[in-house]
Amino acid sequence: MIAGMTASSIGLLFLAGAGTSPAQSNDTALIARAKAIHSRVIKLDTHNDIEPANFTPDCNYTMRLTTQVNIPKMVEGGMDVSFMIAYVGQGPLTPEGFDDAYRQVVAKFDAVHRLTEKIAPDNIGLALTPADVLALHKKNLRIAVIGIENGYPIGNDIKRVKEFYDRGGRYMSLAHNGNSQLADSNTGEVQGYLYNNGLSPLGREVIAEMNRLGMMVDLSHPSKGANMEAIRLSKAPVIASHSGVRALADVSRNMDDEQLLALKKNGGVIQVVGFTSYVKTDSKERTEALAKLREEFGLTQAAGRGGAGFGGGRGRGGAAANTSRTCPVEVPGAAPQVRGAGGGRGRGNAALEALSPERRADYDKRLAEIDTKFPAASRANVKDFVNHIDYAVKLIGIDHVGISSDFDGGGGIDGWNSAAEAFNVTLELVRRGYTEEQIGKLWSGNLLRVWGEVEKVAQKLRKG
Template sequence: MLSKVISALYLALWVSSCAVMSAEDPYMTRALKLMSETPLIDGHNDLPWQLLKKFNNELNKVDLYKLETTQTNIPKIKEGRLGAQFWSAYVPCDTQYKDAVRQTLEQIDVIHRMCQKYPEIFMFATSRQDIVAAFRMNKTASLIGVEGGHSIDSSLGTLRTMYLLGVRYLTLTHSCNTPWADNWLVDTGSEPSQHNGLSPFGKQLILEMNRLGMLIDLAHVTVTVMNQVLNMSKAPVIFSHSSAYGICPHKRNVPDEVLQRVNETGGIVMVNFYNDYVKCDKTASISDVADHFDYIKKVAGVGIIGFGGDYDGVNRLPEGLEDVSKVPKVVAELLRRGWTDEEVKAALGNNLLRVLEEVEGVRDSLKGVSPDDVLIPYDEVKNSCRMSYGYRNTGAVHSISALALLLTLALQALIALTAL
């Protein structure tokens, strides 16, 4: 009963705030109307990481209605009209080769518990259909993205287990190389390439993600990895929180030629609000963020654009976009610049809904393909914290791994031809 009263109260506040904003700015009036018709789907929010850092994930001691030390809380979510959110299950690179899997599972757990504690606000979601259903109920669809391939400890079994727990994207790297993929710092020259992009196991992983129906997130990887994945993935990819390199030449951003390839393959680039990626400076404005939307639209079309604010994962945000509640201002700015209603709706959520539908379609087309159970070669992951259980003949694993990749590719091609 209490939850219904609280929900009704926030709905009343939302209606009254709409009236105030509408009286002040006709573009905001139109923005809020469009956001009431199409869910704003954000690709990346690090509130779970803040819950770990500030509260040791002791969610019983946190009230998300009153929490003021984060860029995200329930009042801000409601004011920002957040229709769906990929919550980041992130743990730092220094957990690699140690307890990354355990720590990531704990972040997945806190996202589940957040949804359970506030069912009047959040609905746990794992599919396109779930997002649409949550939006109809005026709830924020809550999905999980794991940020960094180090979180799976080079294990396809761990990847599959996380998918069963609701994880719907994996960012292939964070800011460290994994035993199978190079991270974006390689492109800065500050770290050496270990794999010239993806190792053979990294390519196995891409195919397994296609089979599972898990989104492949190319934020944080090298340009070489971007192109390798775009060459081989059967499903569209995402950049969950990256901006346009042509506006701000930061190596975390997406270059023009990749933007064009994302368009050709049906993927999406979800614009990051971090000042350093928006303006390549410590300060930025709402207009600077809108410049990225305009630029991506010009280079590769409106069909690849989305929102990936990176709230609670960054410490410098544009003036006027200091927290989740301010996102409608970006929508109003796009309308002010002449974006049509359909273009805005595409960027808000329709593009991501299409990508999810296509990824789920690829998954369904691969139902006849068995899970890949060939391990990464032991020599590529051997360290003092890892046991050799499961490796009977490490010399043979290398040749088996390459053969398995070729057989998997051939089988997928055969299934695709049969479906035609």
């Protein structure tokens, strides 16, 4: 018998041990360690879309809205920094198109300023520099930063780059889905390019002006050729604010190894995105079978999961608030909305609806056969997402990889479908063996470092 222990106490010890396996004990310890790490590192997401109608006195991010990001959900998930996006979809390259895009983007700049300066200054502050991020974090405030998605609203006026910087924009992509006046888009792989898979003369000037001002160049959405040219031209490190690894999910929105290696050489960072159709795609066999079926029935290419990476269920609104709308406050106990679920089935296509009943029945029968033989990919989860992080870290190093979601713009995966679930990403990183220092780099350190280096380059350029 062990000294100092009675038979009954030994029995209790045995029963306690029988109720907790070593694996359970290890998992409990791992979760506790992950929670401690999550509480200490700064968590920063480089891409969250916004709708100005949710930035009004009566309906705003102090409320728990159905949006994937708002202050209550950031607090619940321990998220510290949200890059709120001044996004405008690609429209016609005409004076009228440029004017409309400008109105839309200004409304989004104004929305973020309204939130941080009038609606909730005691809860969230606007950061214009990496130092601002650290200072606001020390004050225990949530932090907003503004990113610009699509240079389309610049029109042909390069002076607007400085205007957008002065309004708070700290990164900008030169295109979205569809070629802009500045750069070819990833969608050009299917739809064709304007600038031979590259930048326009104005686009090259814009990159130089962004370098001079200290605005990060964003590679998410332009074409590969445009990105490679941007990397060559930029005097400062660049970012990909929300992209995946093409070797794991072959869509045009993701970066292949050549782009990733060029990004590393440039000193930049890829913010790996938790967007299900950029994380996990249908098999090559399914994709080819669906394409063949659509071609046979005279249907246009659909934008489902595993397609060319267009659209993606963005659900983004216009510039102006609709005064008649109902504020989308989340109902307690309601099931969360599943975003970015993808589809890959080609439903909703006008040409499909126009088929005769006999042809439609034949199409549906053939589609069902494809579904049976080559099932659609299940929705991506946190493990699938961290696989992309793992791949990028192994290829280009821990210092060049970060984290993003594209929440409220189509993003979301099982286990990380809102800012409230951010801990699950940290937990999976801990399970994979990442250290606290590495996790800090992934969540924010690398992006803040690149941002700071962009500022230093700008200071040198302005000094001449």
